[in-house]
Amino acid sequence: MTYGRASIIAFTTYTCVLLAFLFAPIAVVILFSFDSKGIAAFPFQGPTLSWYQAVIADPIIRKAALNSVIVAVGTTLACILIGTSAAFVIARTRSPSTTAFAGLMALPLLLPHLLLGIALLSFFNSIGIGLSLWTAIIGHVLITLPFLVFTLSARIAGIDPQLSEAAATLGASPAKAFATVTLPLIRSAMIGAALLVVAWSLDEFSVSFLTIGSSNTLPIIIWGQMRAGVSPTVNAISALMVLATILLVCIVHRLADLKFR
Amino acid sequence: MTTTSSSGPAVAVESISKRFGAVQALSGVSLAVAPGRFVSLLGPSGCGKTTLMRIIAGLDRQSEGRVLIDSRDMSRTAPHRRPVGLVFQRYALFPHMTVAENVGFALRLRGADRSATQARVQELLDLFQLGQFGGRSIDQLSGGQAQRVALARALADSPPVLLLDEPMSALDLKLRQAMQLELRRLQKQIGATFLFVTHDQDEAMVMSDEIVLMNNGEIVQQGTPEEVYGRPRSLFSARFLGEANLFSGPLRREAGATLLDAGSLLLKSHAAAGFAATRGWACIRPEAIRIEARSDNKTERRPNAAAGRVREAIFQGAYRRYVVELDGHSVLVQQPAGSDAAPTFGEGDRVDVSWSESGITYIEDADNA
Ligand SMILES: Nc1ncnc2c1ncn2[C@@H]1O[C@H](COP(=O)(O)OP(=O)(O)OP(=O)(O)O)[C@@H](O)[C@H]1O
Ligand SMILES: [Mg+2]
Numbered sequence: 139m140t141y142g143r144a145s146i147i148a149f150t151t152y153t154c155v156l157l158a159f160l161f162a163p164i165a166v167v168i169l170f171s172f173d174s175k176g177i178a179a180f181p182f183q184g185p186t187l188s189w190y191q192a193v194i195a196d197p198i199i200r201k202a203a204l205n206s207v208i209v210a211v212g213t214t215l216a217c218i219l220i221g222t223s224a225a226f227v228i229a230r231t232r233s234p235s236t237t238a239f240a241g242l243m244a245l246p247l248l249l250p251h252l253l254l255g256i257a258l259l260s261f262f263n264s265i266g267i268g269l270s271l272w273t274a275i276i277g278h279v280l281i282t283l284p285f286l287v288f289t290l291s292a293r294i295a296g297i298d299p300q301l302s303e304a305a306a307t308l309g310a311s312p313a314k315a316f317a318t319v320t321l322p323l324i325r326s327a328m329i330g331a332a333l334l335v336v337a338w339s340l341d342e343f344s345v346s347f348l349t350i351g352s353s354n355t356l357p358i359i360i361w362g363q364m365r366a367g368v369s370p371t372v373n374a375i376s377a378l379m380v381l382a383t384i385l386l387v388c389i390v391h392r393l394a395d396l397k398f399r
Numbered sequence: 400m401t402t403t404s405s406s407g408p409a410v411a412v413e414s415i416s417k418r419f420g421a422v423q424a425l426s427g428v429s430l431a432v433a434p435g436r437f438v439s440l441l442g443p444s445g446c447g448k449t450t451l452m453r454i455i456a457g458l459d460r461q462s463e464g465r466v467l468i469d470s471r472d473m474s475r476t477a478p479h480r481r482p483v484g485l486v487f488q489r490y491a492l493f494p495h496m497t498v499a500e501n502v503g504f505a506l507r508l509r510g511a512d513r514s515a516t517q518a519r520v521q522e523l524l525d526l527f528q529l530g531q532f533g534g535r536s537i538d539q540l541s542g543g544q545a546q547r548v549a550l551a552r553a554l555a556d557s558p559p560v561l562l563l564d565e566p567m568s569a570l571d572l573k574l575r576q577a578m579q580l581e582l583r584r585l586q587k588q589i590g591a592t593f594l595f596v597t598h599d600q601d602e603a604m605v606m607s608d609e610i611v612l613m614n615n616g617e618i619v620q621q622g623t624p625e626e627v628y629g630r631p632r633s634l635f636s637a638r639f640l641g642e643a644n645l646f647s648g649p650l651r652r653e654a655g656a657t658l659l660d661a662g663s664l665l666l667k668s669h670a671a672a673g674f675a676a677t678r679g680w681a682c683i684r685p686e687a688i689r690i691e692a693r694s695d696n697k698t699e700r701r702p703n704a705a706a707g708r709v710r711e712a713i714f715q716g717a718y719r720r721y722v723v724e725l726d727g728h729s730v731l732v733q734q735p736a737g738s739d740a741a742p743t744f745g746e747g748d749r750v751d752v753s754w755s756e757s758g759i760t761y762i763e764d765a766d767n768a
Contacts, residue, residue: 305504308508312477
């Protein structure tokens with residue numbers, strides 16, 4: 139099928155406008171993080187790196203960044219450990235209880251996070267668990283597990299179960315068969331899903347806020363500072379988070395492209 | 400690798416049954432395969448061939464019965480501990496490995512050294528005419544090439560018992576015939592025991608020391624190709640393996656001969672002494688029937704002969720086949736073509752057909768008509 143020149147131009151313009159509209163706020167945030175004026179408003183006054191210096195020098199922000207990373211990494215590891223076996227169950231067994239299990243897994247995707255956060259908070263209080271990074275990790279796992287489980291189970295369902303059987307008849311123990319056949323086949327899906335979990339955990343606010351107790355993560359800091367108006371520091375933090383996310387995506391792309399043997 | 404005990408069967412299953420929910424895939428199958436034999440499992444689709452293979456390999460667990468490999472009870476042994484290889488009906492090649500890596504899988508698992516693995520892989524690839532495909536990824540293979548890779552992979556570590564589930568179904572006729580001979584030669588050379596599933600009866604006859612005929616989850620007959628083809632024990636065997644002219648009627652004995660009265664036809668054989676039934680069937684293979692031009696106009700009933708008219712004459716290259724209309728019956732006759740001596744007939748020709756006593760196999764009326 140061929141399109142006329144005019145329709146191609148129209149379509150391209152339309153797409154560009156749409157993208158510009160979507161990405162303009164992000165661009166503005168990044169722009170003002172370099173503005174020396176001190177309030178986020180036009181006109182642009184002059185470039186400076188002082189907000190970044192302030193962010194990096196601020197011990198509270200540094201602590202919050204470290205917390206964010208700890209929670210994201212902890213969440214991701216826990217998700218992989220718990221989620222991989224769950225994904226196999228969902229992909230490889232057909233029974234009413236499996237369907238019920240999958241439905242239950244998906245539930246956190248559908249519930250409002252605020253509600254989940256409040257439920258977790260009162261749950262932890264009622265059984266006397268003090269709030270900490272650990273409880274935040276539990277909250278994040280609850281929310282992000284479905285991403286990982288369903289991404290992985292879709293991939294696993296696409297793998298011929300006879301491959302593991304073939305490995306077994308060639309002398310591979312179940313563990314060996316998993317390591318040499320199954321794992322290489324699900325590795326890129328696993329990395330993709332883990333990325334989703336990391337990005338999501340870095341971003342999460344409501345559940346973190348309600349379950350982390352007196353600690354902070356970056357989104358909580360941003361929220362705290364926002365109450366005093368949009369400050370250039372907030373812009374700098376946001377810009378750094380965008381940068382971190384882009385880096386993460388690039389790294390994962392490279393990893394997923396590599397052939398693992 | 401394994402110590403072979405001198406006498407016992409290489410593989411034996413004893414009273415194996417397998418149910419999948421309501422489906423009875425196997426019922427009471429017993430089979431013993433002597434070391435170094437090439438045994439073909441033959442039977443219609445869904446009769447349980449793959450299920451039996453999977454149970455022997457340990458991939459499915461039998462509902463009842465025992466599996467013995469090299470005289471050791473392996474009924475509950477995990478598949479990777481059984482000295483049994485399996486070539487899957489649907490190849491099951493590893494998509495993340497090259498052809499060579501697939502073939503070398505078992506050797507690498509066992510920690511064989513690199514150069515030995517490489518040499519062995521190349522040897523197998525050459526043997527299966529895949530010499531230049533080693534570096535290819537498996538999604539760049541045709542069905543026939545993939546099937547040969549699957550064979551090479553299963554053979555790489557020389558398992559003492561190899562189960563092959565229709566390993567040549569995707570090959571074209573020429574290649575298939577070449578591979579049949581190659582596989583048979585290889586099997587003899589390594590002295591392994593092969594249990595080979597096929598849909599193709601010609602293939603089974605060409606390759607096997609023994610044929611095991613299955614139907615409905617049971618073994619219906621087992622023997623050399625000559626026995627199973629030449630002496631079918633049931634209507635199913637007679638019909639499934641090759642073509643059969645079948646006549647039914649009451650049986651009687653007369654001076655050491657057994658006679659079957661099929662209306663206008665009378666069949667008579669001295670070679671059926673043990674056969675005691677009073678009703679039954681006679682099976683005569685198409686090539687056991689002689690066909691001649693009508694010599695006289697006698698119409699009286701003679702044993703093992705009849706007069707008729709050619710209804711169809713078919714030339715098939717190596718054979719000529721005739722459908723001959725007799726009084727109340729029709730028979731299929733097959734004769735080698737090309738020999739100058741054999742007269743040929745056309746549609747409508749009046750002919751005499753006859754057969755020798757040894758061409759007759761009596762079958763009990765046990766299963767349905
Ligand atoms: N996992 C399973 N679950 C339920 N039924 C099964 C299963 N595997 C096989 N069966 C049934 O068991 C019977 C025997 O199947 P099997 O695959 O052994 O047949 P087969 O002789 O190999 O047939 P084909 O020649 O078509 O490959 C069939 O009726 C099949 O539907
Ligand atoms: Mg099968």
